[in-house]
Amino acid sequence: MGWVAAGDGYEVALVEGRVTARSTAGRSAGRQLKTLPKAVREHPETDRLRRFAEWLDRHAASCREQVDAWMVSSLPVPTGLLARVWPDEAWQAALRDLVVVGDGEDEVGFLRDATPDGELRLVDLDGETVRISPAVVTLPHPVLLDDLDELREFAAELGVVQGVDQIHRATWLRPAELPEKDTEVKEFAGGRFPSRFRLAARATSLGYKVSGGYATTRVRDGGRTVEPAVWIGEPYWDGDSETGALCWRDAEGRQLALREVGPVAWSEGMRMAAALHAGRTVEEGKNA
Template identity: 35%
Template sequence: MAVKEDDVAWVEAEKDYAVGLADGKLVCRNPKGKTLASVPKWLKESETGESLKALAEWLSDHELECQHTVERWMLGSLVIPRDVLSEVWPDPAWQLALRDMVIAPANAAGKVDYEKTGLLRDVDAKRGMGVIDLDGETQWHRAASFTVPHPILIADLDELRELAGDLSIRQVVDQLYRPVAQPTAEQKVLKQINDYAGGKFEQLNFALSVCRRLGYPVRGGYATCRVFENGQSVQARYYVGDEYPESETWTGALVFVDESEHAIAIGDLGAVTFSEGVRMASAIYAKRKVEDDSEAAS
């Protein structure tokens, strides 16, 4: 790994060595000031080395927590005070999560102005929130609050995707290119979706591993995803199995339940809730075992 010396804050260590962090990895230089290709084992295990490794782990966890928080803001359609944005923006981890996200300003009463959505690029205590609008121009909003809209709520989604592509923008939190889904007329009268049922996993363990990697907790045999929308907390549940961990399993229905554990008709769901439930089910179903023609014939 090529180390940019100017980007490393060196800390004095044993035997006149120095250690630091570069891209989250422990690096070192010898007493002559030469950066080494690898860190000696004794230096890794020294008190200074262990402290920096612990710091690197904390910073990594902090980055993930910032990203998960921004995603929760989006899934909950939460209106966030601009003061909060001003406070967290100086933190590089928060900037990484928030920069280039589509935001929309909201007034003191929490009413969102979706006509002024733009890609967040900067935050200034006096000028407010700096965004790039659909015309590629920088606009500053001094609104009291803002929201990070789910893509299914963004009217100009295609135009914003094109703008982001032109600017070579890559979001850390999946928003612009997040898969979205809307129910069909036939689905709206149902209380469960079976489009993703019948997906085979050779072991339940494999299905559970997929759920963990995708970030969906499993409860009682169901992968779950909770969304707060329109003042209601709804949990999407997708059956992945509840037998022995080593046994075969097949996926089942996707259902949505309220806080009283009652199933909700698809037509009564919010747009974000339905879309996120389908996103979860389709992502897990995509990892199923698919038999090729020779297996099917035998």
């Protein structure tokens, strides 16, 4: 975006997401200023750019949220859609270097480009550029990637930084042997917080929903919607609070046996419980 006039002797522009001014007169003409002069701060063009910058931030966040939703639930995404949104810098930042899976076993790699005619260009584990153009692709949840360790090593070699947390996302594998009737996991229960409000605030700051006495998220796993839920205390409790057990519920609200929970729902539920527990009050000193 170019420079626009903002009063006599100044121009403004968005530089790295921030409104910046430069002088257009005198010996300092063309030099960017460290701060905005008062006349520039109050100019309508400055206000317009600020509001535009805020919109760009919201748009970028929306793109990341949508791509994260596709990835967490491993939803099929039309290749043509990726081609259409790719020119948008916010979409490209969210999508670039995500692991994409096409139709065949060899159609796996880090997404590097999407052309207007619907062709995707990937870098595979051999470092080769692969061109694919299936009708749909998936951005798999990392727990479903057989070559996750290799992908992580190769990503480190390439210096890959993903805009959406995929291959370095914390994952948990469901144990192979589980008691038949168990419906709860208590591994991350007992994390104490000074108030129920603080615990609920941590949940919402991490992007989770607070409903009743639970922090919840929704995951599509194996064709069905599953809701992991962690007990965080009664809504109007004004004393200290602590994280409770983790359970999983189906679309009708029925609590699932642990054996019924799929790999993605298990991993995302454990991730939520661990993230809430990590914010607990940690006692210090010899009596901790």
